[in-house]
Amino acid sequence: MKQQAANIREGQEILLTIKRLGINGEGVGYYKRQVVFVPGALPEEVVEVKITNTHPKYSEGLVKKIKKASPHRVKPPCPVYDVCGGCQLQHLEYGQQLREKRDIVIQSLERHSRFNASNVDIRPTIGMENPWNYRNKNQFQVGTNDKQELIAGLYAANSHNLIDIENCMVQHEATNKVTRTVLGILKELGIPAYDTKKKSGIVKTVVTRVGFASDQVQVVIITISEKLPKKREIIEQINKHLPEVVSIVQNVNKENTPLVFGEKTIHLWGEEAIEEKLGDLSYELSARTFFQLNPVQTVKLYDEVKKAAKLKGYEKVVDAYCGVGTIGLWLADSCKEVRGMDVIPESIEDAIQNAKRHSMDNVRYEVGKAEDIMPKWTKEGFRPDIVVVDPPRSGLDKKLMDTILKTAPKRIVYVSCNPSTLAKDLEYMGKAYRPKYIQPVDMFPQTSHVECVVEIVKRV
Incomplete structure (x- = not known):
């Protein structure tokens, strides 16, 4: 028998004031101290909600009627927006999407780590001039x-x-x-x-x-x-x-x-x-290789990675989860050496070819997991000054974080596509490293997703 959240039952209709957006783009409100998630509802709105699911720590509901609409609510232009699961925020004006995505990053830090907006510089989200037709x-x-x-x-x-x-x-x-x-x-x-x-x-x-x-x-x-x-x-x-x-x-x-x-x-x-x-770099993309889905914003994202890396020309850089070598090649002209790894062989083949195409002889790529290859490189005498990580939504492998902590680079640049796992990873490494700043970048307008570039430095 399913345990129900206190004071709320399935089928119940309640009046709710929406306080913020959740990480999946749903409205978040509180009813008798219980969290209620409401897809389609926006901050500042007062909505009539029908409870559809209850859980020990939260409930879920559907909007029956909007009693007071957000001043930022707009009509979604897509005819299947209400039924398609691809976008979550077309009903929110774009400038406000950017502000809410920064808030999602702040929420994730507060929920999962010792860090927050008072001890980390969390910058305004970098958006797009035209937030449509951007996926490649x-x-x-x-x-x-x-x-x-x-x-x-x-x-x-x-x-x-x-x-x-x-x-x-x-x-x-x-x-x-x-x-x-x-x-x-x-x-x-x-x-x-x-x-x-x-x-x-x-x-x-x-x-x-x-x-x-x-x-x-x-x-x-x-x-x-x-x-x-x-x-x-x-x-x-x-x-x-x-x-x-x-x-x-x-x-x-x-x-x-x-x-x-x-x-x-x-x-x-x-x-x-x-x-x-x-930018000035060209890439070969075969069928299974990972490549950022928004090329326009990717240039802004990689420029932010370069800013966070603060390269002087003498550094050795590891590009973990390197894909076809995009980030490593973006940095290669400003450092001494780049080494990257990825588990997909086709990606490494493309990365090697991309490096050859640009006559970059200070890069090296290997097939395998970062947590396995980095210790091998360390035994060979290669100790990176900077480690760049761009992991999947699940975040960093703990074995890799332990390897990074043991290797002790001067700086880590973390490119995150999931604020929750980012916050958890920052907490895991928090005794030895701290985030200096977080720069959100909107890679996926009209959705709840937000990418971040984080400069992480050693604690003094």
Whole structure:
């Protein structure tokens, strides 16, 4: 039997004043000292809420009526915003989104660490001039509607209901066009979507990625097995209708997991990678390699990394979770040596090629986990002055943090995509290191996500 939060029951209707935004973009209010999370509600609003779930420490509810609206509330321009799980903040004017994201960082620090806005400089969020059509990669699940027609889109929040999305307003226009055209080609050729319940069909996901600078597009068709009927016809139709596509790839993902990509990649046609440019640097991007999804903001993000690193020219730098080498190459002209590592072999291959392309001979890349490779380098006599980390949402591996603490670099630059795990990691390293400042960067406008660059220094 589920334990209910005190004073609140499921189905109950309450009047709530929203105090702030939660880390997932939901409104947060308090009813008889109990926290209530309300998706779609905004700070300063008074809302009638129906309680949908209760838990020992919090409850969840849905807005029935807005009694007093926030002065920052706007009408979402996307027609499927209310049902699609992709964006959370289109109903909040953009300038206020930036202020709320800084507040989310402050909340995370207060909840999970000894640090707060009084002992750390938490700067205003760096935003975008045009906070739309910024994503360079589109990963749409493929399924069928009630008429058994192929559709592609995202799952509604907390459900397996696939929402057909014709034009995603945060995606680059080229990825929208290519995705819809590829879906039409699969439909015309009778290539079925994979059905997880029936365990039948073929195509799971269509991924498109565009180089903002090159206008090149790559198409990745993700399938449940190596079987992909009518490959030649698919390639011919893509060539015919989409001249901007320079690379067509099949990826095989046999597992029933949230992970989009599987381990096996089959090159079908054209180039194996597309080109992208950030500042003066160009990069080769193959299908599975990680690359920041917002190239415009990535330049601002990496400039902030460089500021936080405070390079003088003599430093040895470790670029952990290096991907295709983007951050390391951004720093390489200002330091003595950069070493990077990543667990995806294709990423390291691309990183090596990217370094060669720019004639950078002071960089070195290896396949593997940072927590395994750094101790090996230390035994070889390599001791970094600066460690740059850009981990996944789960944060830093504790073994890696222990390695960093043992190696004792002068400075750590932490690029975070999750304020909660950032705060927990800062707390873990808090006896030896402290954050000097945190610079939030809005990499994903219209969503609740916020990226941060943190300069972390040794305690004196």
